Structure formats: C-alpha cells, structure tokens
Amino acid sequence: MKVTLIVGTVLLLALVLGIGYTEYQRHARTLVKQSRPVPNVVVQPVVRQKVARLVEALGTVKSRESVQITAKVTEKVDQIHFEDGQQVRAGALLLTLNSGEQQAKVRAAQANLDEQRREYKRIEGLVRRNTVARSELDKLRTGIEVARAILAQNQAELEARTILAPFSGVLGFRQISQGALVTPGMVVTTLDALDTVKLDFSVPERFLGQITPGAPVEGSVAAFPDQVFSGRVSTINSRVDPQTRAVEVRARVDNPQLLLRPGMLMTLALTLESREGLVVPEDAVIPRQAEHFLMVVNGENVVEQRLVELGFRRRGEVEILSGVQQGEQVITRGMDKVRPGQTVTTQPVEHFTFREAAHVSD
Missing domain, CATH: 1.10.287.470 (Helix hairpin bin)
Incomplete structure (x- = not known):
C-alpha cells in the first residue's frame, strides 16, 4: 500500500514537472520569437513597359556625303572665300584662281x-x-x-578657275593660302554633309534573317556620353565577310546639331524585336540551377517565393514572362535575411525610375 502510494506520488510529480518544462519551452520560444526583429527589405514594383531583343555592336560614323575640294588646273590663288569649319550651301563660292x-x-x-x-x-x-x-x-x-x-x-x-561647293555641308581646314600655286588634285579643303550621317557596323550572320530596313538603332559616343542618337537601318550589305562571318549594316542617323563627326566610334544597339512586357530589376532574380525565382512581398507583408520564366534581358533589367503580376512588390535587397512565409517590413528604393521604353535583350 505504501509502495503504491509512493509510486503514484512519483508519477504525479514527474507529470507536473513534464508539463511545466513543456510550458517553459513554449514560453521561451515565444520570447525568442518576440525578441527577434522583423527583417527590413528593399522592394521594387513589377512594371509593364516596352522591352526588346537587341544586338549590341560598335559602329563608325561617316558623312552622308564627303568630298575633298581640289583644283582642276594649275594656277595661282586669287581669292579665298571661306574660313575653317564654315557651314556652306550648295553652289557657294569657295575659291577663285587667276x-x-x-x-x-x-x-x-x-x-x-x-x-x-x-x-x-x-x-x-x-x-x-x-x-x-x-x-x-x-x-x-x-x-x-x-x-x-x-x-x-x-x-x-x-x-x-572658280571652285564652288558641290553640296551643303561643313568645310574642314583650309590647306592653301592666297597667292599659292595650286595644281590638279591638290586638296584645298574638305566638305562633309553632316545633317544626317551614315553609321556602318557589323553583326553576326546568324542575325541576318532578323534584320530589316527601317529597324531602329540607338547609340552613344564617348564625346557625348549622356546623348542618345537615334536612327534606322537603311541598307544591308549583299555579302557576308567569309573571315568574320559578319554582315555589314548601314543606318542613317539624324544629326541636326552636328555633334556627330566622321570617324567617331559609336556604341549602338540594334532592335530585332520589341513588345510590351513585365520588367523587374536583375538583382531581384534568384537563379537555382536551370530555374529562376523571385521573392514577392504580398499585401500582408508576407514573403512568397515564385518560380518565374525569364524573357529578354539587358544589363540591370529582366523581362518576366510568367510568375508575377504588374504592380507586385519584389525584393531586390535583403533576400538573404528572409525565407518564404516570413513577415517583413518593406522599404522602396528612393529615386528609382525605369526608362520609359527601356530595352531588354537576350
């Protein structure tokens, strides 16, 4: 009888202690959870805008028309009627000889x-x-x-004995002086038509079937890094270079301010295909083997992991074909601090703006 009483007492005590320990652990976990700060992440919206598949290349600027002004006869210079760098119209008097x-x-x-x-x-x-x-x-x-x-x-x-400008353009440096004896073929100056310039560049032959006259081209030069020059493809060469397996393409670029000069190197992008699409910053994409994910913050500030399909891309921007909707918030910074199902606080990127018609390439 006493043994049974002792055993019952021991069991009751163990049960009480076990319940107490369980409650203690639960309480401890609650305290830890409450003391852990809610992660703060930077988010940006999914936006819909123009995206495009581009081919990037280097091109050389050339004059629409270019000529070296020379004399036809041997004679002394009587009068010079132009200055270095002067803009002239077609038929303008440049030089008279004796x-x-x-x-x-x-x-x-x-x-x-x-x-x-x-x-x-x-x-x-x-x-x-x-x-x-x-x-x-x-x-x-x-x-x-x-x-x-x-x-x-x-x-x-x-x-x-009278030398006229054959077309409107910008003159180069004067190479002769009054009273000098000129001979046939001697260069007096140069004349370039620059209101519209030609842009010649090469693209790999695999893109030949996708390039059409009229395709838009945008580029920039080192002299004016903040200026974007726009043009359109005018001609595609009839031959492919057998050494480089590339085809020469020529575009016409408007140059009303005469900023572009012959010989300039232009970094350009040729648009092969364009459409409207959803775009997110490239930093938001998480690659895992052959798959790509986005961390999306829903309306309750809870993180969701989305499997997405990528489309066109360009440095800093990626098109999303499926997995998210326009206006949803994706995490661009702080992804390493969160996991799916976790509650977060969000902070938008200050002064973040996409270009209106941003182009994204493969």
Whole structure:
C-alpha cells in the first residue's frame, strides 16, 4: 500500500514537472520569437513597359556625303572665300584662281561668234536675192558652230578657275593660302554633309534573317556620353565577310546639331524585336540551377517565393514572362535575411525610375 502510494506520488510529480518544462519551452520560444526583429527589405514594383531583343555592336560614323575640294588646273590663288569649319550651301563660292587670260579668251571667242552671226545674216540676204550661192551659207553655218565650240571651251577654262561647293555641308581646314600655286588634285579643303550621317557596323550572320530596313538603332559616343542618337537601318550589305562571318549594316542617323563627326566610334544597339512586357530589376532574380525565382512581398507583408520564366534581358533589367503580376512588390535587397512565409517590413528604393521604353535583350 505504501509502495503504491509512493509510486503514484512519483508519477504525479514527474507529470507536473513534464508539463511545466513543456510550458517553459513554449514560453521561451515565444520570447525568442518576440525578441527577434522583423527583417527590413528593399522592394521594387513589377512594371509593364516596352522591352526588346537587341544586338549590341560598335559602329563608325561617316558623312552622308564627303568630298575633298581640289583644283582642276594649275594656277595661282586669287581669292579665298571661306574660313575653317564654315557651314556652306550648295553652289557657294569657295575659291577663285587667276583668270585674266581666260577672260580675255572668252571675250575674243564671243566677239568671233558675234562676227560669224552677222556675216551669216548678211550672206543670208544675198542668198535670198540669188546673188550668192547657198553653199556659202552652209560654210558660214559651220563657222558659227566652230565659234560656239571655241567659246564653250574658253568658258569651261574660265569656270575651272572658280571652285564652288558641290553640296551643303561643313568645310574642314583650309590647306592653301592666297597667292599659292595650286595644281590638279591638290586638296584645298574638305566638305562633309553632316545633317544626317551614315553609321556602318557589323553583326553576326546568324542575325541576318532578323534584320530589316527601317529597324531602329540607338547609340552613344564617348564625346557625348549622356546623348542618345537615334536612327534606322537603311541598307544591308549583299555579302557576308567569309573571315568574320559578319554582315555589314548601314543606318542613317539624324544629326541636326552636328555633334556627330566622321570617324567617331559609336556604341549602338540594334532592335530585332520589341513588345510590351513585365520588367523587374536583375538583382531581384534568384537563379537555382536551370530555374529562376523571385521573392514577392504580398499585401500582408508576407514573403512568397515564385518560380518565374525569364524573357529578354539587358544589363540591370529582366523581362518576366510568367510568375508575377504588374504592380507586385519584389525584393531586390535583403533576400538573404528572409525565407518564404516570413513577415517583413518593406522599404522602396528612393529615386528609382525605369526608362520609359527601356530595352531588354537576350
């Protein structure tokens, strides 16, 4: 009887102690949970905007039209009518050479032509009166044609002493001085049409079937890093380089402020395909083997892990094809501090803005 009483007492005591220990552990866990701070993460919204598949390349800027202004004859420079870097219109007078001898020849040729015409009229009257044979009139007609040819030749020699701008553009440096003797082929200056420039670049042949005339091109140059220059593909070369397996493409780029100059190197992006899509920062994507995930904060500030499918991408931006909706908040910083199902506090990125028509590539 006493043994049974003792055993019962021991069991009751053990039960009481066990319950107390369990409550103690539960209370301790609650205290730990309450004392643990709620993680603070940085979030950004899923936005819908224009995305595109791009080909990046390096291109060389060339003038729409370019020419070296040279003399046609050997003669001394009489007057120079331009300054270095001057903008001129087509037909503008650039240079006049000594032309006194040619002017005299033109006057003599003109006088000879006038005399031939007067003689022709005199003989024509005599022919009508049957005083002179008609064959004399034919000889005079031939003389007039010869006189016209001599006049045209002398006028051409005179015009060769005057150098005009063949088209509108910007002149380069002046290479001669007044009084200098110029010879045929000697460069006087250069002239470039820069209101629209050509941009030549190479792309791998695998993209040949995806490039079409009119495809948009955007680029920048080192001299103006904050300036974006826009153009469109105008021509695709008929041949692929057998050494590089690349095809040459030419684009036309508007240059109203004349910022682009021939020879500049431009970093450019050619758009192969564009559409509207959902875009998130590249930092928000978590790669795991062949899969990609986003940590999404729902309306109750609880973290959800989403399996997503990626589309086009560009440095800093990724298109999401499935797994999230527009406007949802994705974690971009602090992902290592949270796990799915955990409650967090959120903080938006200050001054974060996507470009309006951002382009994303493969």
